[in-house]
Amino acid sequence: MTVAKEYMEYPMRRYGMDQDFYEWSILFNRKKVQWPNGARVALWITTDLEFFALDQPAKPFKAPGGMVTAYPDLRHFTTRDYGNRVGIQRIWRALDQHRIKSSVAMNSKVAERYPYLVKKINERGDEIIGMGVDQGKLHYGGMDDAVEAAQVTESITTLRKLSGQPVTGWMSPAKSESWNTLKHVKNAGIDYVCDWVADDMPFELTAPDGAGKLWAMPHSSEISDRKIIIDNKHNEDEFVEQIQDQFNGLYAESAKHGGRILSLSLTPYIMGLHYRIKYLNIALGWLMKQKHIWPATGAEILAAFKGQ
């Protein structure tokens, strides 16, 4: 038995990273960041508004939350849709109660299907982040470049047209990218993406083929209702506890190392349920009672970061 010769070769064994999307950098060696008004922790809440088609391609994999049973999977289709009707209202009421601005990652299909949501987001002054076309239209290594370019254009053009917002943030459906996603979104005028979770602070990305620079924002895959409640099956009060622990850790660190970002990622059909919303209220109430916390959108946080 033997493995191929190339398996024993390491062409990217070198200083720094093994790719050219971003450079190696240690968080604690960077210059300190100062948030507006002396804040020490920026609170970045993102809520996903997703459309899961009944006939999703599920290729090359199924996005988390995708259809499960044989067609037509009405049970999952409607439970996801519940989030876009009921769950999101509960989340928005909770955010309003605690005067928190947030970002909304949105499939362009959702904006087309439910203009009400776009109108409401604009009234609230929240930010729309482009999240592809829908949760079945994934971006992945090996996909056709022209198809991907068309998906990016459809998503961002539609969202800009329907909302009037500049839409400078991008989250790929299922946070999955191809080798060329950064190029396509950069060409479409995107300034930051949410798919890279290597850091607790923004870091610079280089889009391939000379398309230019953009930013990775630290959108958390850990402090999220999907990860903690659905994947890890923790209780709601344990979700609250981990949000508090995250804040406490970041806050303590900020004394020595400068401003930090607490990213809290929400899904309306998960956290917007009747028996869970109370716990979101508890978490938000606790957070907003802390000193030096600054609730803001992704674009606002990045602008403050870049301005120093």
Place this chain on the structure above:
Amino acid sequence: MKSDLNLYDYWPYENRPKITWPGGARVAFWVAPNIEFYEINPPINPKRTPWPRPHPDVNLYSNRDYGNRVGHWRMMEVMDKYGVRGSISLSVALLEHHPEIIKACADRNWEFFSHGIYNTRYSYDMDEAQERAIMEDSINSVKKATGQRIAGWLAPALTHTERTMDLLAEYEFLYTCDLFQDDQPQPVNVKKGKLISMPYSLEINDIIVYNSYLATPRRYGQMIKDQFDQLYEEGKESGTVMCIPLHAYAVGHPHRMAAFEEALDYITTKEGVWVTTAREIAEYYYKNCYDTCAADISARKGG
């Protein structure tokens, strides 16, 4: 394939020769940070694919990289606070990729051992020359970068061949972390030379606890304390070994640090705990325990 590689003999956990660790300690306690590099586009091993999604699996790749950019430094600070030196399970290519991490650990007199070249290169299906190549690369590269002759091995991503243990003994490794049959070290049956199994853990390993058992951070802290209590109690009879294997990309998140710190505080403030490294445990064992344990195993013949 074989039904059993017979890497060790059955040895009941009762009436064994008593091990007393230095200073009369009951538990030898060590912490094993896995400092790993996962490649974004590795070649594919016939037996295991490195990433669940097509390359580039940017979300998981960056999740792993979080450990090096962010988590490691938090983990190291807490270990400093409690006087715990790490025994590093190292993706050897990280010597080139991130020498800043290597220097920080070497400055603290932490131990390095090999965890393969990358954690995205698996030993499955390697021929003998290929497996020798990763061992020789590991020995030579760590020696060159740190001056340390590595003494231990944890196969990359726990991927082995039938000959792994024999080769380790031939290259004069002192211990392997790949065998989980016991809470005490034990001689490993190798063709020539000597090798011992060093208790590592796939139970209070942060990746197993967080990604397989899906535990909360507080539950993890409690598991560590409960395991320690049991091994501390049994250590009165004969010294035990407790290892906490870590991955900075898991334990190093802000919401998980407090529970880990509390557990370290709990263990390191107890009397009768030898806070040490795997190499020091192995060296002590060879000098004071190996022969009596080997004789006992041989005399009992499994009974």
